[in-house]
Amino acid sequence: MPALEENAARILPAVERAIAELRRGAAVIVQRPDGQSALIQASETSSEESLNELREISNAEPCLLLTARRAAAIGISEAEPLINTTEVIAFALDGMSPEAAAYLADPVHDPLGINLRHDNFLTTEVPEILARNAVLLTKLACLLPAALFVNLPDGTDKQLAEEHNLLVVSADDISSYRSTAAYSLKKVASAQVPLEMAEKTTVVAFRPKDGGTEHLALVIGDPDPNQPTLIRLHSECFTGDLLGSLRCDCGDQLRGAIRLMEEQGGGILLYLSQEGRGIGLMNKLRAYELQDRGADTSDANELVGFDPDERVYIPAAEMLRQLGYDEVRLLTNNPEKATSLIECGIEVIEMVPHHFPSNGHNEFYLKTKATRFGHKL
Numbered sequence: 530m531p532a533l534e535e536n537a538a539r540i541l542p543a544v545e546r547a548i549a550e551l552r553r554g555a556a557v558i559v560q561r562p563d564g565q566s567a568l569i570q571a572s573e574t575s576s577e578e579s580l581n582e583l584r585e586i587s588n589a590e591p592c593l594l595l596t597a598r599r600a601a602a603i604g605i606s607e608a609e610p611l612i613n614t615t616e617v618i619a620f621a622l623d624g625m626s627p628e629a630a631a632y633l634a635d636p637v638h639d640p641l642g643i644n645l646r647h648d649n650f651l652t653t654e655v656p657e658i659l660a661r662n663a664v665l666l667t668k669l670a671c672l673l674p675a676a677l678f679v680n681l682p683d684g685t686d687k688q689l690a691e692e693h694n695l696l697v698v699s700a701d702d703i704s705s706y707r708s709t710a711a712y713s714l715k716k717v718a719s720a721q722v723p724l725e726m727a728e729k730t731t732v733v734a735f736r737p738k739d740g741g742t743e744h745l746a747l748v749i750g751d752p753d754p755n756q757p758t759l760i761r762l763h764s765e766c767f768t769g770d771l772l773g774s775l776r777c778d779c780g781d782q783l784r785g786a787i788r789l790m791e792e793q794g795g796g797i798l799l800y801l802s803q804e805g806r807g808i809g810l811m812n813k814l815r816a817y818e819l820q821d822r823g824a825d826t827s828d829a830n831e832l833v834g835f836d837p838d839e840r841v842y843i844p845a846a847e848m849l850r851q852l853g854y855d856e857v858r859l860l861t862n863n864p865e866k867a868t869s870l871i872e873c874g875i876e877v878i879e880m881v882p883h884h885f886p887s888n889g890h891n892e893f894y895l896k897t898k899a900t901r902f903g904h905k906l
């Protein structure tokens with residue numbers, strides 16, 4: 530079996546299982562080849578009971594890991610001297626109620642009522658790679674990006690896992706999950722789906738060979754793979770694409786792209802499963818609550834604890850390669866999409882603007898895309 534396939538067969542099921550464990554509120558062990566390991570739980574799905582279980586299993590006091598973005602949002606700046614990693618910050622939970630700990634991670638509640646004592650900042654080092662990947666696993670699970678974390682004594686993970694029937698996942702596997710999933714995408718189905726706006730449309734479905742996120746390609750009309758092809762990378766937006774939400778411009782852009790491709794004789798629209806700029810629908814709705822209180826779309830993501838844009842375009846490049854289109858005219862206002870495709874080896878001949886007038890509700894959103902994300906007007 531080639532190395533990539535062999536790795537994917539190990540990495541994808543292992544990380545998928547760990548995601549399922551976190552989503553159901555269970556603890557998992559994250560480990561490294563050098564013997565370091567930690568017991569973790571997702572903050573969002575933890576409860577007083579599961580927190581106590583974590584204490585009992587490890588015989589230690591867990592800490593709470595937040596992203597630096599979330600820590601900054603609750604008033605702890607990255608310059609804080611006791612902050613021990615660049616991307617993830619640890620707090621001691623000692624003496625804090627489970628509700629208070631949950632509020633620190635949950636942006637929809639007001640954290641101002643919680644008094645962080647000086648000794649809530651950890652003075653001991655948290656192993657950075659374990660901590661970073663613990664939080665990454667909560668992101669991959671589309672939960673709030675925060676984890677309860679207990680550092681385990683080196684070499685104790687196997688025994689603990691056996692005694693308590695805990696899943697063990699490698700930190701390296703978590704960090705390579707997204708790219709491994711992208712490179713192991715395979716075509717699983719291809720069917721003609723005549724659309725109102727483009728009767729000759731084929732929907733091609735891709736899935737990583739060993740499970741994981743599925744993405745779709747819409748082949749519209751007769752695109753010529755020997756000419757630079759009109760391509761749209763469209764990130765999933767349940768509210769805009771399906772419900773016709775006026776908060777964003779996604780519905781207009783989706784239908785506008787299909788119409789334009791039909792008019793120009795053909796094109797490929799990739800429908801990418803990365804809802805809410807990669808934070809998932811539940812977290813996007815949380816970000817909307819914060820926008821209703823005055824934050825813009827970029828700051829709202831940060832208040833939830835994410836980067837303003839968490840998307841990756843390796844799956845898009847991989848699908849284009851497999852479909853045979855590696856020279857593209859990219860329908861977008863977002864320079865980041867072009868840069869990312871170029872980094873993945875796709876030649877972007879041209880960025881074709883894709884603007885729609887404001888609908889009366891999304892004016893500030895469109896303005897923010899230009900001012901905060903550098904979208905071309």
Ligand SMILES: Nc1nc2c(ncn2[C@@H]2O[C@H](COP(=O)(O)OP(=O)(O)OP(=O)(O)O)[C@@H](O)[C@H]2O)c(=O)[nH]1
Nearest residue numbers: 763764765766777803804805806813826861862863
């Ligand atoms: N987190 C978050 N995501 C949003 C918000 N509004 C829209 N989205 C998501 O943003 C994505 C829309 O991205 P696209 O239209 O593909 O890309 P873009 O960055 O706007 O760039 P263009 O190619 O110029 O359209 C979808 O995944 C939406 O769900 C918001 O307020 N918060």
Ligand SMILES: [Zn+2]
Nearest residue numbers: 766769777779
């Ligand atoms: Zn949208």
